[in-house]
Amino acid sequence: MIKKFIIIIFIFIPIxxxxxxxxxxxxxxLNPLPLAVSPLSIDETSRKNFEQILDKExxxxxISLIVENNLRTSGLFNPLDKKAFLQAPDIANLKPRFExxxxxxxxxxxxxxxxxxxxxxxxxxRLWDVLAxxxxxxxxxxxxxxxxxxxxxxxxxxxxxxxxxxxxxxxxRIIYVAEEGPKTQRIKKLAIMDQDGANxxxxxxxxxxxxxxxxxxxxxxxxxxxxxxxxxxxxxxxxETGTQEVVGxxxxxxxxxxxxxxxxxxxxxxxKDGKSDIYTMNLETRLVERITNHPSIDTSPSYSPDGKYITxxxxxxxxxxxxxxxxxxxxxxxxxxxxxxxxxxxxxxRGDLIAFTKLHKGKFYIGVMRTDGTGERLLTENYYQEAxxxxxxxxxxxxxxxxxxxxxxxxxxxxxxxxxxxxxNERLIKTETDASDPSWSSLLSN
Amino acid sequence: xxxxSIVISSALHISLVILTALSLxxxxxxxxxxxxxxxxxxxxxxxxxxxxFAPKAKKIIEKVKEKEKKLVSxxxxxxxVKKSKTKTVVSEKKNKKIEKQNPxxxxxxxxxxxxxxxxxxxxxxPEKVDNEVKQVSEFEKKDLFDPNNIAALIDKSKEETAxxxxxxxxVTQDQxxxxxxxxxxxxxxxxxxxxxxxxxxxxxxxxxxENLLVRIKLKLKPDGSVTKTEILxxxxxxxxxxxFYKVLAESALRAVRLCQPLRxxxxxxxRWKELQxxxxxxxxxxx
Numbered sequence: 179m180i181k182k183f184i185i186i187i188f189i190f191i192p193i194x195x196x197x198x199x200x201x202x203x204x205x206x207x208l209n210p211l212p213l214a215v216s217p218l219s220i221d222e223t224s225r226k227n228f229e230q231i232l233d234k235e236x237x238x239x240x241i242s243l244i245v246e247n248n249l250r251t252s253g254l255f256n257p258l259d260k261k262a263f264l265q266a267p268d269i270a271n272l273k274p275r276f277e278x279x280x281x282x283x284x285x286x287x288x289x290x291x292x293x294x295x296x297x298x299x300x301x302x303x304r305l306w307d308v309l310a311x312x313x314x315x316x317x318x319x320x321x322x323x324x325x326x327x328x329x330x331x332x333x334x335x336x337x338x339x340x341x342x343x344x345x346x347x348x349x350x351r352i353i354y355v356a357e358e359g360p361k362t363q364r365i366k367k368l369a370i371m372d373q374d375g376a377n378x379x380x381x382x383x384x385x386x387x388x389x390x391x392x393x394x395x396x397x398x399x400x401x402x403x404x405x406x407x408x409x410x411x412x413x414x415x416x417x418e419t420g421t422q423e424v425v426g427x428x429x430x431x432x433x434x435x436x437x438x439x440x441x442x443x444x445x446x447x448x449x450k451d452g453k454s455d456i457y458t459m460n461l462e463t464r465l466v467e468r469i470t471n472h473p474s475i476d477t478s479p480s481y482s483p484d485g486k487y488i489t490x491x492x493x494x495x496x497x498x499x500x501x502x503x504x505x506x507x508x509x510x511x512x513x514x515x516x517x518x519x520x521x522x523x524x525x526x527x528r529g530d531l532i533a534f535t536k537l538h539k540g541k542f543y544i545g546v547m548r549t550d551g552t553g554e555r556l557l558t559e560n561y562y563q564e565a566x567x568x569x570x571x572x573x574x575x576x577x578x579x580x581x582x583x584x585x586x587x588x589x590x591x592x593x594x595x596x597x598x599x600x601x602x603n604e605r606l607i608k609t610e611t612d613a614s615d616p617s618w619s620s621l622l623s624n
Numbered sequence: 625x626x627x628x629s630i631v632i633s634s635a636l637h638i639s640l641v642i643l644t645a646l647s648l649x650x651x652x653x654x655x656x657x658x659x660x661x662x663x664x665x666x667x668x669x670x671x672x673x674x675x676x677f678a679p680k681a682k683k684i685i686e687k688v689k690e691k692e693k694k695l696v697s698x699x700x701x702x703x704x705v706k707k708s709k710t711k712t713v714v715s716e717k718k719n720k721k722i723e724k725q726n727p728x729x730x731x732x733x734x735x736x737x738x739x740x741x742x743x744x745x746x747x748x749x750p751e752k753v754d755n756e757v758k759q760v761s762e763f764e765k766k767d768l769f770d771p772n773n774i775a776a777l778i779d780k781s782k783e784e785t786a787x788x789x790x791x792x793x794x795v796t797q798d799q800x801x802x803x804x805x806x807x808x809x810x811x812x813x814x815x816x817x818x819x820x821x822x823x824x825x826x827x828x829x830x831x832x833x834e835n836l837l838v839r840i841k842l843k844l845k846p847d848g849s850v851t852k853t854e855i856l857x858x859x860x861x862x863x864x865x866x867x868f869y870k871v872l873a874e875s876a877l878r879a880v881r882l883c884q885p886l887r888x889x890x891x892x893x894x895r896w897k898e899l900q901x902x903x904x905x906x907x908x909x910x911x
Contacts, residue, residue: 198841198898198899198900199807199808199895199896199898199899199900200807200899200900200901200902201808201813201816201817201820201899201900201901201902202817202902202904203817203820203821203824203876203879203901203902203903203904204904204906204907204908205817205821205824205907205908206820206821206823206824206825206826206875206879206903206905206908207821207822207823207824207825207826208825208826208828208908209825211825254828254829285825285878285882307874307878309877309878309881309882310874310877310878310881314874338829339829340871341827341871342827342828342829342830342871343827343829343830343831343867343868343871343872344829344830344831344868530833571829573828573829600828
């Protein structure tokens with residue numbers, strides 16, 4: 179009896195002694211993380227060399243400005259005002275005085291150094307955890323001086339990935355249709371720019387109507403649609419080399435060619451035998467394969483990132499809705515069931531969501547839903563907006579919006595906008611001309 | 625012989641497996657989800673009631689009331705006096721005892737006050753329960769009803785509890801400590817949570833279909849500042865495909881550092897000098 183009692187005591191007493199008070203923290207704030215981007219330090223000779231080559235007074239400050247701007251536009255970071263910084267850039271890069279950075283409430287600090295070595299630009303940067311008083315990351319890049327903007331974007335991506343846990347999207351480009359002139363005589367040119375609107379270039383002259391350019395998720399190749407002698411023609415354009423080729427002429431109305439995730443096929447819809455169906459074309463063999471065969475109008479196909487499924491919109495239920503099917507056209511399931519019409523579905527590169535345009539009661543919405551159709555969230559609403567395209571990390575959507583240019587409702591202007599998945603961080607992307615049909619590239623530095 | 629028995633055995637086994645595979649799903653299926661049957665008794669309403677015990681009850685009530693009038697009018701005031709007397713006596717006794725027994729052993733006067741309070745609460749509770757019992761017994765257990773006895777019982781219980789408290793003083797201290805050890809009070813926990821909620825910037829890029837729980841063990845100073853932090857699932861950081869875990873753990877550590885000194889309870893340092901915070905980002909990111 180006594181033995182049993184002792185055993186029981188020995189069993190229970192240690193548990194009570196070891197019992198640690200546990201507190202569950204299930205909520206946090208989604209406020210942007212305050213961080214300090216110290217200007218990259220530069221010695222006087224390097225500064226002068228870069229000033230001669232790039233016509234920039236202080237390339238170190240310019241690069242840090244790019245980083246700062248990128249992180250701010252992501253909506254996840256709050257870069258602090260440089261005027262509040264207490265430590266000089268060169269000393270901060272050697273050994274930050276964390277108390278000073280803590281004082282201005284910075285939780286992370288970016289420092290760095292720029293050098294001119296053998297006619298090349300060498301940039302090193304460090305990311306510091308101010309609260310833990312330790313270095314989180316240190317990297318160096320060497321490139322031709324004209325690539326200085328890309329260095330800024332790459333640093334932004336590295337910082338973004340280290341602090342958020344997902345890949346960044348700053349070292350990317352956006353291809354879009356630049357529009358000029360009145361609506362009846364619109365000149366449409368293919369244009370490309372960095373994701374922040376810099377380095378804008380026109381790729382076509384505007385003689386032919388261009389539509390729906392789309393990036394290959396696996397390379398810097400673009401497919402787009404152009405009308406040649408009133409016939410729709412699908413083109414392939416290599417951004418790196420500038421070479422362009424015709425994939426094929428297609429009958430009737432052809433829409434929105436898009437790459438498969440491996441870049442080996444394009445998927446599109448065109449009208450044949452009096453009905454519009456979805457087809458794929460193998461870019462190596464140029465073989466065309468019919469995927470859907472239904473009397474309804476099936477358009478806007480988009481592959482899932484694993485290539486196993488295709489989402490598209492169809493009016494087979496009587497109204498335009500979003501459907502998902504296997505890549506061979508079997509097992510078609512409707513996934514949108516809300517009020518209104520749904521179109522332009524695009525599968526997220528993360529694979530978890532499908533972005534779409536919704537028309538309901540005269541208003542256009544850009545929204546996302548899970549791939550089974552649940553969890554529909556409308557991110558932004560306006561009188562006319564469509565064609566969402568995902569950033570390569572699946573966090574931000576770019577789309578175009580048409581607005582009236584004056585209060586009387588006359589004229590119109592089309593611009594590119596971006597919005598993140600929270601729906602709060604909506605931004606206008608400045609373009610020289612009006613713009614539509616944007617498509618986001620994959621990361622250039624991959 | 626052997627082979628035939630194996631064949632028979634395997635055939636029986638296979639048939640058993642097939643049988644279970646076929647029959648079990650049907651068994652698990654509920655036939656039709658019918659709502660439970662609610663039985664209703666239809667009662668005719670007449671002018672006179674036909675409930676048999678009502679007159680008896682009436683009489684009992686009347687009798688009790690009469691008794692009460694007498695007893696309560698005579699005995700109630702002394703009862704109260706008695707209670708208050710006993711209370712004061714007991715509390716005085718206790719105070720004396722405490723003063724006698726533990727003038728040096730208990731350094732913190734606050735703890736003494738607490739102990740006294742808890743003892744008093746314990747005494748008050750049986751009183752309340754007795755009152756309730758009294759009211760019920762007035763109607764149904766006429767024979768058992770005796771206010772004098774109850775008063776005596778109350779007095780006894782008071783004395784007994786007081787005695788227990790006196791005699792087993794050390795045991796009760798341990799018990800109280802153990803109860804306190806188990807967790808923070810709701811308000812204490814809420815204060816700490818609210819503070820950390822404000823400090824924790826959740827990394828938004830985390831994959832929300834993964835396990836996003838980080839457990840951090842803290843060692844604290846009495847003022848709430850953190851002397852040591854330890855990630856309990858540290859091994860997970862180096863596992864393939866768990867790169868996000870490092871980002872999450874770092875964000876949790878940042879939250880702790882940013883928040884310190886933590887809003888810890890003013891007393892009972894022993895109880896919370898080590899604390900475990902379970903940071904779970906799933907609720908915030910999963911929506």
